[in-house]
Amino acid sequence: MSASIEIAGVSKVYDGGVRAVDAVAMDIRQGEFFSLLGPSGCGKTTTLRMIAGFETPSSGAIRVDGADITHVPAHKRDMGMVFQNYALFPHRTVAENVAFGLRMRGLDKATIAAKVKAALAMVELSGLEDRRPAQLSGGQQQRVALARAIVIAPRVLLCDEPLGALDKKLRQQMQFELKQLQKKLGLTLVFVTHDQEEALAMSDRIAVMNGGRVEQVGTPTDIYNQPTTRFVADFIGDTNIFRGERTAAGQSLDVGKGLILALPPTEAQGTGVLSVALRPEKIRLNPRVDAATTAGSSAHGTVENTNFLGGAVLYRITLEGGHRVLVQQPNAGTSRLFVPGNGVTLEWTPADLVVLKD
């Protein structure tokens, strides 16, 4: 019942010349939880609105299950949409809000009542049928918006930052519930967020967008472990990025200030300038030991400051030559924590360096 979506070279230039979406191409699979992730203004909402039919592409095509729907009006697309601000009708009850799309479709009263009841049960709101939105918590309003979108049994569910207004705890709970619901119904879900942790936690695949373009499409682990561009490496989580020139033999990168990094064995050929990323948690931190260091995969430094995250600690470290590096270590107990001023030795595995396309 759910559908696949193909976005084929779609661009959107608004009146006034803003190129909000620029030659975007991606294939969203049937039953997939697919996220559009990127900073404010990168074109996420515009892309979603073109899928929904609220905006028309300036060029390119959108296909659903292979059929071109680029010029099919929104109400004929069989898609449910949840907006960032919920957009509930304030003067109507919960049940009336959920019934809206069914009434538009001209279903009879008994069918509508049964479907509304089932949808509210699905989002665990049974019993609140007669309340108005103002009498509900943020999370409950969010569920009404969700029920209203799924009650029409859409082929595709589109969600634009649906959890943005919720506090952290509720947000995590709703993330979990939305994902469960999506899997249970087998829905194709396109989910817009600018929150990288949310995208990593929920998605089957993520498209990272920047300036109207797609930088990378991949699974959360792909995107996190193998970012292909500097933008993706930088946008998703904390990371250390080094740029330098390959040494004569090609196996190492001279990033200046006396630091030479051994490249991963798979990348140990070539010449020229290169950028690499190294995640803070891939670096091991020990009290300074002068003897046991290996060229290319270790360095000495001094702890500048620490950021206690609870389960982990993030250290900002200045290396002897002056490079500043982030290192994250699991919280192994107070006696094992470093404090500003401590001399430390950093070690890493060359295979954990990720070469970036820039």
Ligand SMILES: Nc1ncnc2c1ncn2[C@@H]1O[C@H](COP(=O)(O)OP(=O)(O)OP(=O)(O)O)[C@@H](O)[C@H]1O
């Ligand atoms: N109706 C419009 N007319 C002109 N420009 C627009 C219009 N809507 C959006 N834009 C511009 O298009 C670009 C992309 O906007 P869009 O709303 O798609 O971004 P977004 O990724 O959803 O951002 P956010 O995370 O802030 O919601 C922005 O530069 C925005 O100013």
Ligand SMILES: [Mg+2]
């Ligand atoms: Mg938006």
